[in-house]
Amino acid sequence: MSDTPFKPLDRNGIAARIARDIPEGWFVNLGIGIPTGVSDFVPEDREVIFHAENGVIGIGPAPSPENVNPHLVNAGVTPITLRTGGAFVHHADSFAIARGGHLDLCVLGAFEVAENGDIANWARSPNEPVKQVGGAMDLAVGAQRLWVAMEHNTKGNGESRIRRVCSYPLTAKGVVRRVYTDLAVLEVTPEGFVVLDMIPGLTFETLQARTEAPLRRMPG
Amino acid sequence: MSDTPFKPLDRNGIAARIARDIPEGWFVNLGIGIPTGVSDFVPEDREVIFHAENGVIGIGPAPSPENVNPHLVNAGVTPITLRTGGAFVHHADSFAIARGGHLDLCVLGAFEVAENGDIANWARSPNEPVKQVGGAMDLAVGAQRLWVAMEHNTKGNGESRIRRVCSYPLTAKGVVRRVYTDLAVLEVTPEGFVVLDMIPGLTFETLQARTEAPLRRMPG
Amino acid sequence: MIHKFVSTTEEAMAGIPDGATILLAGFGAGTPEHLLKGLIAQGAKDLTLVVNAGGRDDGPIAELLATERIRKIVCSFVRPASVAARLFTAGKLELEIVPQGTLAERIRAGGAGIQAFYTPTAADTLLAEGRETRVINGRNCLLEYPILGDVALIDAWQADRWGNLTHKDSARNFNPIMAMAAKLTIVQTAHVVELGDLPPANIHTPGVFVQRVLHVPAQ
Amino acid sequence: MIHKFVSTTEEAMAGIPDGATILLAGFGAGTPEHLLKGLIAQGAKDLTLVVNAGGRDDGPIAELLATERIRKIVCSFVRPASVAARLFTAGKLELEIVPQGTLAERIRAGGAGIQAFYTPTAADTLLAEGRETRVINGRNCLLEYPILGDVALIDAWQADRWGNLTHKDSARNFNPIMAMAAKLTIVQTAHVVELGDLPPANIHTPGVFVQRVLHVPAQ
Numbered sequence: 001m002s003d004t005p006f007k008p009l010d011r012n013g014i015a016a017r018i019a020r021d022i023p024e025g026w027f028v029n030l031g032i033g034i035p036t037g038v039s040d041f042v043p044e045d046r047e048v049i050f051h052a053e054n055g056v057i058g059i060g061p062a063p064s065p066e067n068v069n070p071h072l073v074n075a076g077v078t079p080i081t082l083r084t085g086g087a088f089v090h091h092a093d094s095f096a097i098a099r100g101g102h103l104d105l106c107v108l109g110a111f112e113v114a115e116n117g118d119i120a121n122w123a124r125s126p127n128e129p130v131k132q133v134g135g136a137m138d139l140a141v142g143a144q145r146l147w148v149a150m151e152h153n154t155k156g157n158g159e160s161r162i163r164r165v166c167s168y169p170l171t172a173k174g175v176v177r178r179v180y181t182d183l184a185v186l187e188v189t190p191e192g193f194v195v196l197d198m199i200p201g202l203t204f205e206t207l208q209a210r211t212e213a214p215l216r217r218m219p220g
Numbered sequence: 221m222s223d224t225p226f227k228p229l230d231r232n233g234i235a236a237r238i239a240r241d242i243p244e245g246w247f248v249n250l251g252i253g254i255p256t257g258v259s260d261f262v263p264e265d266r267e268v269i270f271h272a273e274n275g276v277i278g279i280g281p282a283p284s285p286e287n288v289n290p291h292l293v294n295a296g297v298t299p300i301t302l303r304t305g306g307a308f309v310h311h312a313d314s315f316a317i318a319r320g321g322h323l324d325l326c327v328l329g330a331f332e333v334a335e336n337g338d339i340a341n342w343a344r345s346p347n348e349p350v351k352q353v354g355g356a357m358d359l360a361v362g363a364q365r366l367w368v369a370m371e372h373n374t375k376g377n378g379e380s381r382i383r384r385v386c387s388y389p390l391t392a393k394g395v396v397r398r399v400y401t402d403l404a405v406l407e408v409t410p411e412g413f414v415v416l417d418m419i420p421g422l423t424f425e426t427l428q429a430r431t432e433a434p435l436r437r438m439p440g
Numbered sequence: 441m442i443h444k445f446v447s448t449t450e451e452a453m454a455g456i457p458d459g460a461t462i463l464l465a466g467f468g469a470g471t472p473e474h475l476l477k478g479l480i481a482q483g484a485k486d487l488t489l490v491v492n493a494g495g496r497d498d499g500p501i502a503e504l505l506a507t508e509r510i511r512k513i514v515c516s517f518v519r520p521a522s523v524a525a526r527l528f529t530a531g532k533l534e535l536e537i538v539p540q541g542t543l544a545e546r547i548r549a550g551g552a553g554i555q556a557f558y559t560p561t562a563a564d565t566l567l568a569e570g571r572e573t574r575v576i577n578g579r580n581c582l583l584e585y586p587i588l589g590d591v592a593l594i595d596a597w598q599a600d601r602w603g604n605l606t607h608k609d610s611a612r613n614f615n616p617i618m619a620m621a622a623k624l625t626i627v628q629t630a631h632v633v634e635l636g637d638l639p640p641a642n643i644h645t646p647g648v649f650v651q652r653v654l655h656v657p658a659q
Numbered sequence: 660m661i662h663k664f665v666s667t668t669e670e671a672m673a674g675i676p677d678g679a680t681i682l683l684a685g686f687g688a689g690t691p692e693h694l695l696k697g698l699i700a701q702g703a704k705d706l707t708l709v710v711n712a713g714g715r716d717d718g719p720i721a722e723l724l725a726t727e728r729i730r731k732i733v734c735s736f737v738r739p740a741s742v743a744a745r746l747f748t749a750g751k752l753e754l755e756i757v758p759q760g761t762l763a764e765r766i767r768a769g770g771a772g773i774q775a776f777y778t779p780t781a782a783d784t785l786l787a788e789g790r791e792t793r794v795i796n797g798r799n800c801l802l803e804y805p806i807l808g809d810v811a812l813i814d815a816w817q818a819d820r821w822g823n824l825t826h827k828d829s830a831r832n833f834n835p836i837m838a839m840a841a842k843l844t845i846v847q848t849a850h851v852v853e854l855g856d857l858p859p860a861n862i863h864t865p866g867v868f869v870q871r872v873l874h875v876p877a878q
Contacts, residue, residue, distance in 0.1 A: 025442050027648050047442045049602070049648070053759060054686040054832045057646050070688060071816075071828040077687035084636040085602045087643040088828055090835040090863070091686070091711075092552075092767035095760030099553035099780065100620060102648050126785055130744045131756040132736040133786070138760030141779045142553055173783040173799075245661050247867050267661045269821070269867070273540060274467040274613045277865050290469060291597075291609040297468035304855040305821045307862040308609055310616040310644070311467070311492075312548035312771075315541030319561065319772035320839060322867050346566055350525040351537040352517040353567070358541030361560045362772055393564040393580075545773070554764070555795040557776040576774040576804075585795075609860065641828065642861040 006201030008182035014149050016041040017197075018107060018180050022048055026104035029053070029139055032076045033109035034149040049083075051103060053135040055094040058086025075135065098135070099142035106143035108136060110150050110176075112166045115192040115213045117176040119148060120168035140172035152181035153210055160212035162186065162193065183207055186215070194218060226421030228402035234369050236261040237417075238327060238400050242268055246324040249273070249359055252296045253329035254369040269303075271323060273355040275314040278306025295355065318355070319362035326363035328356060330370050330396075332386045335412040335433045337396040339368060340388035360392035372401035373430055380432035382406065382413065403427055406435070414438060444603040444653045445632070449474065452626050452654040453482040456591055460484060463547065463589035463618040464491040464501070470611030472595040472628045474656040476500040479593065485509035490547070490587055492540060492614060494518030494525070508532060514587065516540035537567065542584055544617060550586035551620025551649070557584055592622030596645070596653075599629035600636075603650030604643045612644060619649040628656040663822040663872045664851070668693065671845050671873040672701040675810055679703060682766065682808035682837040683710040683720070689830030691814040691847045693875040695719040698812065704728035709766070709806055711759060711833060713737030713744075727751060733806065735759035756786065761803055763836060769805035770839025770868070776803055811841030815864070815872075818848035819855075822869030823862045831863060838868040847875040 009017060011034045019041030022028060029051045030036050039059065042048050050059040053075040060081035063069065068079040082088075089097075097103065110121040119140055122133050140146055150161055162179065178196070179186045184207055185197040194216045198207055208215050229237065231254050239261035242248060249271045250256050259279065262268050270279040273295040280301035283289065288299040302308075309317075317323065330341040339360055342353050360366055370381055382399065398416070399406045404427055405417040414436045418427055428435050446452045452475065456462075462479065465472065477500055487510050494515045495501035504510060505523040512534035518524045527533035538546065539561050549557055558581035563573055572583040594615050597608040605627060607615050619625045632655050665671045671694065675681075681698065684691065696719055706729050713734045714720035723729060724742040731753035737743045746752035757765065758780050768776055777800035782792055791802040813834050816827040824846060826834050838844045851874050 049442075051648075052829070054829050056829050057648060058640075069828065071830045073687035073829055082640055082828070085600060085604065085647070087604060087638075087640045087646045088831055089646065090831050091759075091763040091833045092836045095763045096548075096552035096620065097646075097648060099760050099764075099778070100551045101553060102551075102620075123785070129748050130737045130739050130754070132738070133756055133758050133781075134736050135759035137758040137781045137784065137786075141782075142760070169785045170783060269661075271867075272610070274610050276610050277867060278859075289609065291611040293468035293610055302609070302859055305819060305823065305866070307823060307857075307859045307865045308612055309865065310612050311540075311544040311614045312617045315544045316767075316771035316839065317865075317867060319541050319545075319559070320770045321772060322770075322839075343566070349529050350518045350520050350535070352519070353537055353539050353562075354517050355540035357539040357562045357565060357567075361563075362541070389566045390564060545771070549776075552764070553778070555777040555779065555798065555800045556793075557768075558774040559772070560774065574775075579774065581774045606860070612860075639861075641825070641831075641863070642858075644860070 006199055009199060012037055014180050014182055017185065018147065018149060022105065024048065027051060027102065029098060029103050029106040029143065031106070031108035031136065031139070035107035035109060036076060038107055051097060053094055053098065055089045055091055056080070056082065056086065057089065058083040060086070095135070095138055098139050101142060101144055103143040105145045105147060106139045107147045107149055108139065110148045110161070111168050112161050112163050113148050113176050113179050114163045114166045115188065117174040117188045118166045119146070119171045119176050120166040121171045123169045126169050136171050140175050145177045146175045147178045147180060148176050149180045152183040160210060162211045162213050164213045183210065191216060226419055229419060232257055234400050234402055237405065238367065238369055242325065244268065247271060247322065249318060249323050249326040249363065251326070251328035251356065251359070255327035255329060256296060258327055271317060273314055273318065275309045275311055276300070276302065276306070277309065278303040280306070315355070315358055318359050321362060321364055323363040325365045325367060326359045327367045327369055328359065330368045330381070331388050332381050332383050333368050333396050333399050334383045334386045335408065337394040337408045338386045339366070339391045339396050340386040341391045343389045346389050356391050360395050365397045366395045367398045367400060368396050369400045372403040380430060382431045382433050384433045403430065411436060443601050444647065444650060445601060446652050446654055449478040449654065452652050453478040456482055456484045458484050459486045460590040461488040461490065461588070463592040463622050464489060465592070465594050465614040465618045467492050467613040469609065470595045470607060470613050470615055472593045473500050474628045475593040475626055476504060480504050480507060486511050488512045488514065490514040490589060492516050492543065495522050497522055512536065514538060516543050544614065546584055546587040547614070547621045548617045550588040551617060554586055558582065559584055587621060589618065589622035590624060592618040592625040594619050594625055594627040596627050596629040598631045598633050598638060599627060599653045600633050600638060602635060603627065603647030603653055604638050605629065605645040605650065606638060606642070607644050616645040619645045625650050627653045629653055630656065630658040662820050663866070663869060664820060665871050665873055668697040668873065671871050672697040675701055675703045677703050678705045679809040680707040680709065680807070682811040682841050683708060684811070684813050684833040684837045686711050686832040688828065689814045689826060689832050689834055691812045692719050693847045694812040694845055695723060699723050699726060705730050707731045707733065709733045709808060711735050711762065713741060715741055731755065733757060735762050763833065765803055765806040766833070766840045767836045769807040770836060773805055777801065778803055806840060808837065808841035809843060811837040811844045813838050813844055813846040815846050815848040817850045817852050817857060818846060818872045819852050819857060821854060822846065822866030822872055823857050824848065824864040824869065825857060825861070826863050835864040838864045844869045846872045848872055849875065849877040
């Protein structure tokens, strides 16, 4: 069984694939990087409420340059708008939302995800002199569901980011529910990664060849 | 040295005596009973801000019967008004104020106060089937200063409420700074009770005779 | 479209199971009395009720207690002359007495994902007997655990279809924090407003904490 | 009359001692930049700075760090290309990295009198190494202590003479909780209003948490 040619998703493609799976009414936090793009692909008539760590509930579309409000930014410190029905809270209340289990979903970027749901997304080595944690640890343990958006393999030597065990320092243990990559959608289950979806033209065997952790086909 | 006749203060008299000692700008919580009356004796031109546990900052004078607002009560569930400049917060924020050390003063009623500053004001016996704690324990440990307003002796057999050691279950340990009774004002010091003030006509000896704990005169 | 309004009291109260923990807001003002009556009618039993005041001899809390469907009350005080006190003395009701500030903080902790906290409140009292304490910075502190509800019954002044709420004056009290701390937060609101009518900076309880809203015009 | 306004930056910053812990609010928006410049001019040294972001290579935080009067930063992240990172690598700055939600919660705990709390955040990470953890309800949790400031530098949109504040849009961020957690809370406000102009239900930071207010009109 040989592969037909396949074309990995670009970053927008991953974001769009994630957007397809977010139902109306969910309350969602999007991390920096690929996840930030997800909201652009949720159709306007599907009400999904987006949260930012700095106390914004109901992020709207980006403002035009002449409509930038200097008092209104997202967690990446990028100007945003507020959607009708949105609200502002202070930082502790905002993280009470995130840590108290009130987010239906958080989507984060990552360096690696392990088959037990561990996520590593904040440091490439325990010896890095300077750490950049931000709110990722809070979001990872607090949200009802954690999905990860990332490229399947590293850019340099094509190593698998989908691991038996993470090699980088952990952000949180056993919290990832699903991974969206440029090649596939993987569910984290008690039996390890299960392939929910693959891009057109990709075979299970090729996907497994590019993946360090063992993969399972969807039952049935 | 025999006593000239003296007239113990009534409850309003105690409240008025306390009001004299509250300077402008203090942020104050008044407990139920004698303390509630204190605010009536603070002159209007002296700005003192009164707090209620149920999230009221800046209690104003009692409303006339035709101006009662059913949505606005104090911690005793009595209708109140809000003073210009006042604010409403929720219950956790209100107790963050009380427990976080933001009250300059709390005035509570009590059954007993001990010379080490212990206060007992919530139960007359450890075996009472039903307990009425309310917010007293939070206020007692949280305020910058705790003053107590109470009658010096019990109504029945005239026992002293000013004790070496409290006989009733404690509300909090070592927190009382000052006691205002119908007879005197007592400061709690590392050396025990010091008499700051007595009602006219009362001698130190008579006061001591009515008091179980040893008293000291003001130095100097 | 997100639309959290329900049309009937039955719909508002649907699905509350036996054994549920119910957070009931209110402090003189801000008690959702209509929903409380709805709970009496709904019939769930073996309930735990978390409420500031264990109540008096009248009003809907006393009525609810009189049904003997409350197994336990968690509250900051109970008047000796009350239905709750009589049931407790008769061995028909469990009682957990919690200082009012600790009660508020435990509920807020439940909503905020805090798993336990240390407070000096009540550390040197009867309420600390047999419990874990710890001296922190020279102060004796008591370890307290969060309170989470299966259901919260909430009073609001205004609500929109996302469940954003405002509360009137001191009727705010326990309403915002109890809304945070329950899986199913049911609101009765005096007024219904359009989405966008509430200024975003002045929403007292964001809709993320609210599941169902019933319009109960003030009488 | 209670009157918390001061007329000059010098008066606002007066008395900040060497060795003080400074809470600095802001997250993209809501940073009190005028007061931060005032702190640079004021000259206190050996300071601990609590701030969400350890900063970039420009702006007043970088300027303050460049004075080398900051002994330690407590923050949720530091960019590798920043004054803070360079000072840290050179051994001239201590760094305490705290997850952003834990940072906010520790500050809120400081203001609320909570003496310590358990959170699952960071419990199974490098940040937990050598620290006290505890399994609660099957979840590994880390023990965290409150953060208290000697001084908080706060940005506001409106202020009255009692120090009641509102904050604009997402400029609210750390401002209300840092105001709670400091002994001396100094505010710069874009607008001054009369007592009573702010609706009592919509005050974002009550004046009880505020000591000094300086009017710094928006530019």
